[in-house]
Amino acid sequence: MNRQSEPRRKRTIPHGLGALLALSLILIAAPLAHGQTTRTxxxxxxxxxxxxxxxxxxxxxxxxxxxxxxxxxxxxxxxxxxxxxxxxxxxxxxxxxxxxxxxxxxxxxxxRTVLVTPWDASGENTPLYAKADVDSGIVAYLAPKVLANVKSCSKGWCRVEGRGYDGWIEQTRLFGVYPDEVID
Missing domain, CATH: 2.30.30.40 (SH3 Domains)
Structure with a gap:
């Protein structure tokens, strides 16, 4: 049998992998096609x-x-x-x-929850303020990796609460919220 008369073999992708590859292409192309930085x-x-x-x-x-x-x-x-x-x-x-x-x-x-300065290897505590203002008075100091519930975030500050504390902390000191995210 010569090369021209051989039947062509289909290439197959393992079950499930084809859908995963197609989804990956869609996820990569979707933000580019719509000019978005976030996607749904x-x-x-x-x-x-x-x-x-x-x-x-x-x-x-x-x-x-x-x-x-x-x-x-x-x-x-x-x-x-x-x-x-x-x-x-x-x-x-x-x-x-x-x-x-x-x-x-x-x-x-x-x-919504946050960890307080989990990246801080120095062990330095983070001040928790009475209001969203460094001059409002410190109500507590929170150790790195303390877990807190988020009540709200606005203008670079988040109100958080946990067992025995409730107050305001600078948003950049938290993992679990984006830098300028607003939470009501």
């Missing part, structure tokens, strides 16, 4: 966005399915986490250390 995920929510962990045990996987290996497990509910991508019911997330992986959507909550 399959959930209808903006990407990127901050959420928190709902469960005390959350397995982070290497890919968007339960067939992918567990990379690590979070063992504290309420931790703030950033969603950077969505695929069906899976969310690609990034934590304060920059580690990324995939979580199933039901492990996440829309409740």
């Amino acid at each position: 995920g399959s959930s209808g929510q903006p990407i990127p966005r901050f959420v928190s962990l709902k469960s005390d045990r959350s397995n982070v996987r290497l890919g968007p399915s339960d067939r992918h290996e567990v990379a690590w497990t979070y063992v504290k509910s309420g931790l703030p986490i950033e969603i950077t991508q969505e695929f069906e019911n899976w969310r690609r997330v990034r934590d304060w250390e920059g580690k990324e992986g995939w979580l199933f959507h039901s492990l996440l909550s829309g409740r």
Whole structure:
């Protein structure tokens, strides 16, 4: 049989990989086509966005399915986490250390929380003020990695609360909110 008469073989992509590749191309092209810096995920929510962990045990996987290996497990509910991508019911997330992986959507909550200066290796405490003003008086000092609930954010300040404290902190000292994000 000569080369011209041989039937052509179709190239096949493993099941599921084709859809993942197509989704990746759409996610890359969508912001460019519309001139946007943020985009909307399959959930209808903006990407990127901050959420928190709902469960005390959350397995982070290497890919968007339960067939992918567990990379690590979070063992504290309420931790703030950033969603950077969505695929069906899976969310690609990034934590304060920059580690990324995939979580199933039901492990996440829309409740907004923050970590106070988790990147500060010096152990220096951060002042919590009575009002959104450095001259308003300090009501407490919060250690690095203290977990707090966000009540509101505006003009570079966030009102946070936790066990035994309630006050205002400079927004740049928090992981779990964007620098100029407004939260009512």
